Amino acid sequence: MTSKNNYSPAIDATKAWLAEIIIGLNFCPFAKKEFVNNTIYYHQSATSQVKPALHEFIEQCHYLQKHDEIETTLIVYNDGFRHFERYLDLVDYANDLLIESGFEGIFQLATMHPEYCFAGEDFNEPSNFTNRSPYPMLHIIREASMEKVLSVYKEPEKIPENNIALAEKKGSDYFEQVLQMIHQKHPQN
Numbered sequence: 744m745t746s747k748n749n750y751s752p753a754i755d756a757t758k759a760w761l762a763e764i765i766i767g768l769n770f771c772p773f774a775k776k777e778f779v780n781n782t783i784y785y786h787q788s789a790t791s792q793v794k795p796a797l798h799e800f801i802e803q804c805h806y807l808q809k810h811d812e813i814e815t816t817l818i819v820y821n822d823g824f825r826h827f828e829r830y831l832d833l834v835d836y837a838n839d840l841l842i843e844s845g846f847e848g849i850f851q852l853a854t855m856h857p858e859y860c861f862a863g864e865d866f867n868e869p870s871n872f873t874n875r876s877p878y879p880m881l882h883i884i885r886e887a888s889m890e891k892v893l894s895v896y897k898e899p900e901k902i903p904e905n906n907i908a909l910a911e912k913k914g915s916d917y918f919e920q921v922l923q924m925i926h927q928k929h930p931q932n
Contacts, residue, residue, distance in 0.1 A: 753878050756926060757880065760922070772902065773892045800881060820880065850883050855879070856880070869910040877922055
């Protein structure tokens with residue numbers, strides 16, 4: 744499921760990244776099913792300001808809540824929140840808003856950004872590429888669904904460390920090349 748736009752380089756790049764990195768390297772063992780079943784809603788956002796982005800975020804939570812056929816939502820910021828620190832501010836506000844809006848325990852956020860950098864890590868560390876995406880995005884996840892899949896997945900607590908080990912094995916150059924290729928295939932107009 745896509746946003747209201749018929750063609751979007753940002754959404755197409757996001758889908759390519761999901762296929763190549765997230766599913767292709769099995770960074771998220773649960774993503775393939777939703778990707779193949781077309782139960783991911785891609786919402787392209789043109790906003791670059793926090794207040795409208797938070798309004799849009801809550802609208803997407805309500806939309807997801809009303810549409811059981813959709814498993815998860817990716818809000819993709821095609822122009823906004825390019826600076827990682829500003830994006831992290833948005834994430835903090837969005838998490839607070841989840842609680843204030845009564846969505847705590849219903850939804851949770853996962854975060855991906857082109858400049859993603861784990862606290863205490865050097866920017867060029869391969870581990871950062873487990874969360875580096877072509878565009879800044881907020882991933883709204885249904886908590887009940889996550890609990891369900893985690894309950895049947897063997898050793899889910901090892902997913903992050905396995906991802907980091909694979910990222911280190913692949914190396915930063917690999918991920919940079921894949922992201923560059925994705926942007927070349929899906930350029931912004």
